[in-house]
Amino acid sequence: MADAAFLALTVITIGSAIAALELRSLIYGSIALMGTLGGIAGFFFLLDAPFVALFQLAVYVGSIAVLILFTVMLVKRELIFNKIEDKRRKFAGIGLMLVIMVSLGAVFLDSGIKTITTDEPATDFRDIGTDFVTYYWPALILMGLILAGSVTGALVLAKREDVENDQRAS
């Protein structure tokens, strides 16, 4: 059965996920998204994966959420608060969400994973390091190249090409 820490983390994670999508202001929404990401990091701690949890905190809460916050600040004020929503579309979306939750939840509750428990010790983070440099080293190099490529691509995309024209205009 679930314990108190698990229940608290569930409430924080799911509550702030809903808040991230439903709060009127995008700035508060992105702060709520930080709550979701932090809650997932808490789940990783519960799953005896402190290395992944700290990686999640550093990468997601530390950099991605802050990056999103800065992008939101670049957008015009009225667009941050603007909320164009079709009521029918919203109810259809809620229906879709409930169908997915109930059907997938029923499948999981009915399947054999309910009986899976483990008494084995948690994975040592030294094993993860060994995995990375032995079995997964080509993937690690590829990941580094993809990260470098995507960051360069993002910079090229976001670069202003009309700076000189703007300066002339102003």
Added chain:
Amino acid sequence: MTSELVDFTLVSVALLGIGIYGLAVKRNFIRMLFAVEIIINAANLNIVAFGRFLPHSGGQTMALFSIAIAAAEVAVGLSLIIVAYRMYQNVDIADFRSLKG
């Protein structure tokens, strides 16, 4: 550890449902990016939970790869938002019609 695998799986299913709701309903580009982030995190939670209960170190390794690739995806997504905002002065996806046939 007192929580069982099925508990983590159900939390993950709930997050997936919320993310799909956000993708289906929201028309703001930034909110849709939030929804994608929530779905990716639900997947990561599942990977680590199954890796813990198997038990196998591969789950955590894959989760680390997944987090890193998600970081790259967010960087590109945010720069696309900035470019689209510069072109259309809006973040509503209904206005992004240049590629519409």
